Amino acid sequence: MRRKLAAGNWKMNGTSAALSELETLINAHPTADVDILICPPATLIAQAAKTALKSPVQIGGQDCHSAESGAHTGDISAPMLTDAGASHVILGHSERRENHNESSMLIHDKARTAHQSGLITLICLGESLAQREAGSTLDIIADQLANSTPDGATATNTVIAYEPIWAIGTGLIPTLDQIAEVHDFIRSKLETRFGDQTASGIRLLYGGSVKPGNADEIFAVSNVDGALVGGASLKEADFSPIINALEHAV
Ligand code: PGA
Numbered sequence: 001m002r003r004k005l006a007a008g009n010w011k012m013n014g015t016s017a018a019l020s021e022l023e024t025l026i027n028a029h030p031t032a033d034v035d036i037l038i039c040p041p042a043t044l045i046a047q048a049a050k051t052a053l054k055s056p057v058q059i060g061g062q063d064c065h066s067a068e069s070g071a072h073t074g075d076i077s078a079p080m081l082t083d084a085g086a087s088h089v090i091l092g093h094s095e096r097r098e099n100h101n102e103s104s105m106l107i108h109d110k111a112r113t114a115h116q117s118g119l120i121t122l123i124c125l126g127e128s129l130a131q132r133e134a135g136s137t138l139d140i141i142a143d144q145l146a147n148s149t150p151d152g153a154t155a156t157n158t159v160i161a162y163e164p165i166w167a168i169g170t171g172l173i174p175t176l177d178q179i180a181e182v183h184d185f186i187r188s189k190l191e192t193r194f195g196d197q198t199a200s201g202i203r204l205l206y207g208g209s210v211k212p213g214n215a216d217e218i219f220a221v222s223n224v225d226g227a228l229v230g231g232a233s234l235k236e237a238d239f240s241p242i243i244n245a246l247e248h249a250v
Pocket of ligand 1: 009163168169209210228229230232
C-alpha cells in the first residue's frame with residue numbers, strides 16, 4: 001500500500017512570521033494517517049524543521065543544485081538541505097523549468113545528487129495549455145518522466161507530481177478523467193522502466209489548484225496518492241481540510 005502524501009509548496013512566500021501557520025498546522029495534526037510535508041522558502045527550512053520536530057509534519061526544500069558543493073553563488077545544495085533538517089526536495093517545478101530554464105537533464109542530475117544525500121525527491125511534470133490543446137500531453141509527460149527521473153529511483157526516494165501548468169494558481173483543474181489518464185499513464189511508464197514492484201510503490205501526486213472544495217473528488221481518482229498544493233498550503237485553515245480529505249480517502 002502506498003502511504004498518501006499531502007505536500008505544501010509555499011513558493012516565495014513567508015518570513016519567520018509564517019511559522020505560526022506551521023505551528024497551527026502541527027497542533028491541528030498531532031498524529032496523521034498520511035504523510036504531511038511543508039516546503040517553505042529556504043530561509044525558513046532550519047526554523048521550520050525545529051518547529052516540526054517530533055510532529056508528523058516533515059519539511060522539504062523547493063530546489064537544490066546538481067552539485068554537492070562548489071562555486072555556485074546563490075544556490076543551495078542537497079547536503080545543505082538535509083543539514084538544515086529537510087527530508088524532501090521538490091525538483092523540476094514548472095516555475096523553475098520556465099523561470100530558470102531548467103531542462104529535464106538538469107532535473108535528473110539534481111535528483112541523483114538529492115538521492116545520494118538521502119533526500120526524497122518530488123519530481124514535477126506537466127504540460128502547457130498549448131501542448132494539451134495540441135493533443136501532446138502524454139508525449140510531454142513521457143519525455144519529462146523519462147529524462148528527469150534517475151535510474152536509482154525507488155518507492156522510498158521518489159515521488160512524482162503531475163502538475164498541468166495551466167492549472168497552477170489559476171483555479172482551473174483538468175477533468176477527473178484527464179487526471180486519471182495521466183496518472184495511469186505515469187504508473188505504466190514506471191512499471192516498464194522500474195518493474196512492477198518498484199513502480200507500484202512510487203507515489204503519484206496531483207498538483208494545480210487543489211482546494212478544500214475539490215480535494216475529495218481528486219483524491220478518489222485512480223492512482224492519485226496525494227497532492228502538491230501551492231496557494232492552499234499557506235494557511236492552516238485551507239491546508240487542514242485537504243489533509244483531512246486525503247485521510248478519509250485512505
Ligand atoms: P497551486 O500551485 O495549488 O497554487 O495551483 C500548485 C503548485 O504549483 O505546486
